[in-house]
Amino acid sequence: QLVSALHNLTRHVVYHGLTRAEDILSLFPENFHQNLKNLLTKIILENISAWRNEAQASQISLPRLVDMDWRVDIKTSSDSISRMAVPTCLLQLKIQEDVALCGNTPVVSALTMELSKETLDTMLEGLGRIRDQLSAVANK
Amino acid sequence: VSSQQFSALTEVLFRFLTEPKEVEGFLTQLSDFATMNKISLGPLKNIVKSILLVPNGALKRNLSSEQVRADFIALGLSEEKASYFAEQWKVNSPTLTRLAVGQTLMINQLIDMEWKFGVTAGSSELEKVGSIFLQLKLVIKKGSKMENVYIELTLPQFYSFLHEMERVKTSLESFS
Numbered sequence: 001q002l003v004s005a006l007h008n009l010t011r012h013v014v015y016h017g018l019t020r021a022e023d024i025l026s027l028f029p030e031n032f033h034q035n036l037k038n039l040l041t042k043i044i045l046e047n048i049s050a051w052r053n054e055a056q057a058s059q060i061s062l063p064r065l066v067d068m069d070w071r072v073d074i075k076t077s078s079d080s081i082s083r084m085a086v087p088t089c090l091l092q093l094k095i096q097e098d099v100a101l102c103g104n105t106p107v108v109s110a111l112t113m114e115l116s117k118e119t120l121d122t123m124l125e126g127l128g129r130i131r132d133q134l135s136a137v138a139n140k
Numbered sequence: 141v142s143s144q145q146f147s148a149l150t151e152v153l154f155r156f157l158t159e160p161k162e163v164e165g166f167l168t169q170l171s172d173f174a175t176m177n178k179i180s181l182g183p184l185k186n187i188v189k190s191i192l193l194v195p196n197g198a199l200k201r202n203l204s205s206e207q208v209r210a211d212f213i214a215l216g217l218s219e220e221k222a223s224y225f226a227e228q229w230k231v232n233s234p235t236l237t238r239l240a241v242g243q244t245l246m247i248n249q250l251i252d253m254e255w256k257f258g259v260t261a262g263s264s265e266l267e268k269v270g271s272i273f274l275q276l277k278l279v280i281k282k283g284s285k286m287e288n289v290y291i292e293l294t295l296p297q298f299y300s301f302l303h304e305m306e307r308v309k310t311s312l313e314s315f316s
Contacts, residue, residue: 015267055265062275062292070304072311081240082201087315088246089308095291111289113248113280117312124309126253127302130274134257134295137272 013044014051021045060098066108067094089115145177146221150228153188157195158235195229199240251286252279274298 009027018024024041068091075086090112097107115123152173156166170188174181194215198208209226213219257274271294278289293301 011265015265017267052266055263056269056271059260059263059265061273062290065291065293065297065301068301068304070308072308072315074315075241075244078240078244080243081199081237084237084241084244085315086241086244087312089312090247091250091308093291095289111248111280113250113278114246115250115308116246117316119250120305120309120312123250123253124302124305126255127298127305130255130257130298131302134272134298 009040010044010047010051013048014055017052019045019048063095063097065093066096068092087117089117089120091115145173147224149173149188150225153191153195154228154232157192158232158239195236198229199233199236246281249281250278251281253277254279 012018012027013024021041024044025037028037028040070089070091073088073090075084075088077083091114092110092112094108094110097109152166152169155169159165170184171181174184194208194211197203198211203211206226208229209222212222212225254277255275257272260269260271260273262269274293274295276291276293278291280287280289
């Protein structure tokens with residue numbers, strides 16, 4: 001019962017984003033032990049940002065990018081043409097499935113894809129537009 | 141076959157080579173050619189098949205137009221016709237080479253990318269959040285099927301992704 005009450009209290013504080021000692025103190029009932037109240041508030045305040053970050057990190061989301069690697073290859077021949085020098089890019093993205101579904105054993109999959117120079121140029125154009133849109137939103 | 145007819149035939153052949161998907165158009169043009177010149181279509185198709193072998197082999201072995209000309213003469217074509225064909229070859233070879241390179245094997249090719257970004261307003265854990273997320277949809281061609289991959293990035297991840305992609309571009313350009 002004690003643990004459950006504590007759990008509810010901390011969840012309430014994190015959910016409403018209470019950051020001031022007075023707000024937390026006001027949650028306790030009138031005749032609650034004074035020192036205990038202060039101690040609890042102090043501990044909660046210390047842990048609040050860590051709890052908020054963790055809640056945010058584990059919220060539901062689409063699969064998240066965790067890492068990326070790339071390499072550039074030069075294709076020198078193929079079955080349709082025996083001599084060429086075509087550079088191409090191999091991109092590997094490490095993707096973690098929805099954290100909420102995996103619990104404590106995160107499932108990370110690696111996706112490797114190939115990009116031609118044209119594809120890369122188009123992608124960079126798209127990424128540039130994202131960056132411009134982001135700065136427009138940030139400046140509003 | 142007169143030289144005029146030969147040039148017309150060559151034109152038809154090269155048009156097909158540069159647009160390999162237009163098989164029907166090619167076949168129609170061939171039968172038009174046959175009726176116009178009173179040649180029967182069967183033997184014409186056979187001749188065309190053997191003629192087409194030369195440019196394809198030439199592409200595979202990166203032959204110069206000189207070598208193509210020599211090949212044709214060895215096959216028994218008159219010098220004039222062989223030179224004409226070789227000329228056409230020289231003109232068309234950049235396109236043909238580009239097509240051959242385009243057909244080269246690509247592993248999990250990235251076809252398309254879409255994105256959206258927004259702000260997470262709240263969640264079951266936190267009443268007010270206000271963090272920006274970016275969602276990317278990548279369309280990958282796996283074999284003959286298309287696969288959609290959805291991923292989410294935080295802003296710092298996006299900026300380092302952009303930075304890395306720019307490095308890739310520099311690297312690719314230094315090799316072109």
